[in-house]
Amino acid sequence: MSYLEYNTKRMPAGLAKVLYLNWPLVALLIAVAAYGFVMLYSIAGGNAALWAEPQIRRFAAGLAIMFIIAFVPIWFWRSVAGVAYAATIVLLLGVEFFGTVGMGAKRWLVIGPLRMQPSELAKVTTIMALAAYYDLLDMKRISRPFWVLLAALIAFIPAALVLRQPDLGTAMLILLGGGVVIFAAGVHWGYFAGLIGSGAALVTAVLQSRGTEWQILKDYQYRRIDSFLDPTLDPLGAGYHVNQSMIALGSGGWSGRGFMEGTQARLNFLPEKHTDFIFTTVAEEFGFVGASSLLILYMLVIGVCLLTAFNTTNRFAALVTLGVAGTFFLYFAVNMAMVMGLAPVVGVPLPLVSYGGSAMIVLMVGFGLVQSAHIHRARLPS
């Protein structure tokens, strides 16, 4: 595919692109982020300077990045996808050898004044690489084993490098994000059935390997699995997070305790109350009404993205859009399932709401690609 494919005359150019932005998506993202600002303000006990203000600045930067990426034609992004992917792999290898350690894991790479987490970058570049791969690939070959294996490798290499850091949550998101693109591209469903089957086998292997010499996960990861399976087992240790989180969530009731009235968060019973466990504070202070409306907002974001994907004949654009939407969905679904005690505690933030920079920037980069796909969408002649 090249830009020649596009009917460039029908493409918006220059400032006109602003009009062609997916404004409902922009509005939804701002709404979600604003929800986060309110919660961060509340958790800090009415102190805006602590978390809310830095978060607003970060989101503003994220919006700017999104607009910049959006105005660059989607075909440009397709053509740099391979380079971006290769660069990510190099950076991940760099972490492997030169990374700095923080919180028990080696995730950061410091280059001069820059501190970065290449694992976050990998979430987007893997999607881009796979979308470009399927854009290039002859459609007849899509379901052939060799080409499926090649696609799987593209997702697996960064995921494996991230898992070694170790960062189970991100590795899983990369794999699943890639899986969404592969699935959307139309690979035969049999592969996925097989994968799910072998996944079940892998889970068994992981659990069985515990305590042996070839133990696959770290001890703390096993403890998280244990505490997920039975949070009451160790209420002050590994299960503490989930227990306290469920107490906060459940005690919210229909309409919650009210703004800045959540006791679990304000009194520090909740760990990571402003980052990974922020949803519990939402649920505690605004109750079922507040929590389910955030869930609906998230689902609307997914819906808007799906509409964009439906409306383009460009495979790269559609696949990137679906990949980004899929990753976004995985973020909030895994996070919510985790705080509700439905999934093990893995370090996955609530997208755009949890305090923190790198996940937000990467998501805004992703939504930039979605916007670019939207502005520069190719349509079948009617």
Added chain:
Amino acid sequence: MKRTEREKAISQRTISRRALLLGGVKLGVAGTLFWRLRDMQLNQSEQFHLLAEENRINLRLLPPVRGLILDRNGVLLAGNEQNYRVVMKRDDAGDIDLVLARLAQLIPLSEDDIARAHHDMMRNRPFVPVTVAERLSWDEISRVAANAPALPGVTPEMGLSRHYPLQEDTAHVVGYVGPVSEADLAALEAPDPVLMIPRFQIGKSGVERMHEDHLRGRAGSQRVEVNAVGRVMRELDRVEGTPGGNLHLTIDAKLQNYALERLHGHSAAAVVMDVESGEILALASAPSFDANLFVRGISSSDFSGLLDNEYRPLVNKTVQGLYPPGSTFKMVTALAALEDGATDGQERVFCPGHMDISGHRFHCWRRGGHGRVNMTSALSESCDVYFYEMAQRCGIDKINAMSTRLGLGVRYDLPITSVSAGLNPSREWKQRNRNEAWRIGDTVNASIGQGFVLTSPLQLAVMTARLATNKAVLPRLLRDPSEQAEQVAADLDLRPEWLRLIRRGMADTVNDARGTAYSSRVVADGQAMAGKTGTSQVFSITRAEREAGIRRQEDLPWNRRNHALFVNYAPMDNPRVAVAVVVEHGGGGSSAAAPIGRDITLAALNGGSVPPLAAYPAPQRNRIRAEQLELEERLRPAEAMRISRA
């Protein structure tokens, strides 16, 4: 790659189909999350709400204010002192060493204090306040408050701690409080939860211990909101506790102070008792100790100093100290003989200075003998032979019964720790405890308060009060202000003519020129006393010592000398107080104990003040004045006797 329009259409269709499929899965997952949210927040909300409340609400006990202990006139003996202290929190202080160094310039802090504060702060969680200094003066605490900006994390605080303003005066009676120990808790069946409060103090001895329940009061409670690490965020509500009840003792603080100072320099005990009511006006055991030392946590050097002192300051000698009563016991023997009808009291017995009984020679203290003595002169001159004779006539059983009747060998139920029963020997007692038959020699020894007889100064005071009133007076230490009608003691039913003889003998002891306590007589009108001296042997002077030239008590080492005793009541015509004095290893009753008994008696009759010189015989006044001047220096000033309004 270049695709045909058809390929594009297929591609778009495939992607759309798969996207729809993915969307369906997402909706399904979202639905699950939604359902779970609904289940937790709507169906199980109450249960989780309860758990959240349990998390955040903590019940705390508020220690009650301990009741006061006051003397008979309302003078504060045990109170609660405002205790200014400086506490410091690590998380607010920042550089704790710097802040501590600045603090040390404002208030006295030793290297040890600083090291301990540093250690405590590092060991505790950062928000836990650690006490850096306690019992600061108002000036010191003001200096800390004024320099607050330079002392981040430092807060001046005020608490209540037990304080004994009269220090050593009442330490043996009032006792002291201390932190609750494991043993204290184990001794209680259902310990009051307030005892679990860290640093809570309970009575460890004396009245503080015996009336702990009354003094402690009931704890209040406070519901507070705490955060995950237990830090208190705010108070939700509080229920005030009931402060402990006050106690009024029968002690007269001023007299108590005088008595203790009069005993100064001796290992001695003095008891002053109201002869009618049995109220104990003074219960002095010298030397004493400062009860406040124990409240603050006594240092091991202070404590071993108290333990190693051969005068045993920690022992309350008035109730715990047991001494052979010596000649002060002779009233018992005399009354036993009168009751038995062994003598009419007028009969004269010849004293050659000794008496041979079943092959053993018993000496009178006066080797030359007293000549012919009747009961009155035998008491006033303290002739031993007379009582040897009387005892043989009436026997130990009568003596034992009379001794009990006069209040010896009885354990009195006073609210102080370790009240001793003493020993009132009998045939059964000896058979049971020594597995030996009672012998006539034992009776002879007992007749003059030697041998097995052991009494406490309190018992001697009770005996004297009973002789003065002919009533079965019981000692009392607590005054119930509501109970105005005083219990009247039962009649002792001793015949008046017997008591006349005994009282005459005791009056002559002090007021007759031949009496053993004549030099301690009182000349003031209406304050003259009747008494009895006693000198009880602890060790006899051995033959070897006698050969080495030791003849007199003063030549012996202190702890081998005789105990000196004196009991009396006054005024002798209209008795008000009974006094018993024991000076351990004091030498002789007339020389060591009688002057002390006289002074304490006079003080008791003069409202606890230093006795007027006019009460003393003119030739003694210069010497007495000198003694008084020296004593007045040590007396507690009137300002220290704070009358409590409570």
